[in-house]
Amino acid sequence: MTLTVETTGLKVQLQLADGWFTVCDLSLLVPGRGVAALLPDGRQVALFRDRADRLYAVDNRDPFTGAAVLSRGLTGTHRGRPFVASPLLKQRFDLGTGQCLDDTSVRVAAYEVRAL
């Protein structure tokens, strides 16, 4: 979701099966970095904010190592697409789709996210 207007007091929300789930204040997200969030069912999500204040969310677990660390990776733009690189072995994942850019057979879950 793109929300670039007024960011103070906004909450970051994730869409889950049973509706929008409020995670935190938008102000807790530093542009260019991620944070991890815990879902009610125990899953983990990595949330990112880019320099244009667009938000992204993918599963936090790095499928290559099993560690829940994608939120701590560096983000970037590859051919116009936003990505995060795993901080462990550096595989990159498209933040919009969860598709691994370095191994087409691997993909992590992507979530719809908004600031409201």
Next chain:
Amino acid sequence: MSATPPATPTIVLVGHGMVGQRFLEALAERGLTATHRVVVLCEEPRPAYDRVQLTSYFSGRTPEDLSLTDPGFLADHGIELHLGDPAETIDRAARTVTARSGLTVGYDVLVLATGSYPFVPPVPHKDATGCFVYRTVEDLLAIEEYARTRAATGAVVGGGLLGLEAAGALKGLGLNAHIVEFAPRLMPVQVDDGGGTALLRTIEGMGLTVHTGVGTQEIVVDATGAVTGMKLSDGSELATDLVVFSAGVRPRDQLARAAGLTVGERGGIAVDERCRTVSDPHVFAIGECALASDGRVYGLVAPGYEQAETAAAAIAGDASSFTGADLSTKLKLLGVDVASFGDAHGTAEGCLDVVYSDSRAGLYKKLVIGRDGTLLGGILVGDAEAYGTLRALTGSVPPVSPESLVLPAGADAGDRLGPSALPDEAIICSCHNVSKGTIRGAVTEHRCTTVPEVKKCTRAGTGCGSCVKVLGQLVDAELEASGIEVDKGLCGCFSQTREELYEIVRALRITSYQELLDRHGREDARGGDGCEVCKPAVGSVIASLAPAIGASGYVLDGEQAALQDTNDHFLANLQKNGSYSVVPRIPGGEIAPEKLIVIGEIARDFGLYTKITGGQRIDMFGARVEQLPSIWARLVDAGFESGHAYGKALRTVKSCVGSTWCRYGVQDSVRMAIDLELRYRGLRSPHKLKSAVSGCARECAEAQSKDFGVIATANGWNLYVGGNGGAAPRHADLLAQDLSDAELVRLIDRFLMFYIRTADRLERTSTWLERIPGGLEHVRDVVVHDALGICDELEKLMRAHVANYRDEWAETVNDPEKLARFVSFVNAPDTPDPVVSFVPERDQIKPDLPLLAIGLRPADDVLEGSAQR
């Protein structure tokens, strides 16, 4: 052993030196190793090594580094090498060779590559204890041992090429070195009086004492028969503890003489143009033992290589001949460039000299020009930059005026002649006889785009290395001409190299990554989010330059926080299960018991796994991200600060206990290590930096495997740079010797800042030294001799770093906003990450690894591609 000629034809090679090895390679290239049995008899206890580079042992190269023999090569080609077993007799009638061990081998072809022996003038007591020659690794080890235990002063008899090398070696061993040369000048064969004068000034300036125009009459010994001095022909006596004879070499032809082969009047096994002995068609001789068909014995390696090729061709039945060779040489003796080529002494009739001489700068350049303007030869002392081009032009009329070829750069803005002016036939690498055309072909036909690739493809530049500079220019010119663009850019976002970005950041005082990307990034990357390659690289450049460009020196401040790799972002080292390890700084590896106890208590209270690191520190593993602030609050409280184990920054300066405790120590290595570690702590660099200080030459701190290593001497400190352990070990090179504390620190300041300025991203000092044009010599010119005039600036940058250093963990534990980032979950800060769990092992913990599940499909309740582009 059997003496009957075997069924497979046999080639026996006597001697496994540089030329012998090259002969074996030539046999293999021609397929002769497949059709012949090849037996090698070698006198020395080690296979062929690079004798030309012998002196580099004193700048840290080991005998193993000098080896020219790839261990797989002999085995792959079925070559039988007998080390330490020299040939003793040849029976030409029976066609057998018998070695010292009694081994007798029948041959169809015998190749003698026995080399030469050092000439020792027949003076009284020439064999006294403390008299040496300088020819083999064993000679060198013996000199080293004697110098260490029994000598403070050493004299070299002979001021030629090898004599100067030997004098450099003695100086490297910390001796007062003297050179005694009978001729009125140094290097009488290669240079003329003018060149000798320039050389003398420079060499004396290095603290060596030179005695020219005097001969050695007698070695003076004490009651035990050990050297105490030498009597010279001018009646004076020179006190010395050690003498090295380096007054030339003579061909080793005794084996051939005894076998009745023809030898020259002044020695050397007489051979024809195919390198076959004139007496016996079954016997060849190559290298320094051979008297070539032009009546000369060649003492240089390049002609020897050519003879090796010629002999192999002759054995294979191919046409090839050796009728004489170019005696051009380019050397770096004691750090001074000396080159001579062609008719260096102007012996041709009617030839004229063009001379440029600057005694103050130790420069001397002479070109010998024929009547018709042909370049016949020349001598270069102090600056042999133009050697590659000039040698290749020899024999032709240069396209520009001769004087413009010797004038220093800048004196005449007019014609500077580059290698592009050379014809295709010009030989660029004379060691391997590689022409300019072949090098161009490597680029155009074999698609080489870098100097290392061209070296591998053509072998050019892999001999003495003097042509590497010209090689680089040719490769660049050829790439440009063929329109091949080599993208040297840092990543998909920047077309500049890290070095170029450093200069942009420094000159324009850019403190923001986004500004740099939007103004200087590639067109299609501007306005984007960059990538995982350039963000930390630029973050590091900004951090290195922070005080100079007015950026915050704190890596978690503002935008800088978004640029850091996870390790720098959490100021700890991420481990495989998502937990972190913590390394407090323990400068020099020295730690008081109270502080040790604090570390133990913290590790116990947080349940951390502890391990001693290779850098003399203690690593605590298994910390959860949310525990880092409380662990560090206690560490900071106890007086610890960040060890930067997570950063591309100075890690540790390891030390031995030094003169304070050790009976061998000559300096206080612990104090120096602590001083250095505290000076350079927190310095962000292209890659991690490791260092060590050893208190004596025993080198217990392993300083020669570090980016910068310091070894104590009786007179101060020796500084080594560019060492590395790990997967690509490299011995550090000696940068400077016998430095005072202040000189040492100043040189390291300059070295580190020059590295930070010019290295590529993630390029350790070892690879950087190998890559940058000019290598170690260039770095020495820049940081020791200030050839670029930038040392003031480099020192200023380091002073600013030192003055602005703050402990980033102390800063972080006192900043609630930064501490808020150290949480497991943004919406459940106190819930530990359930994936991070541990199981016991050997009384400590280890990660309990989660099952890997590659290829997870998205869960049903999740929308794909939900975020905006």
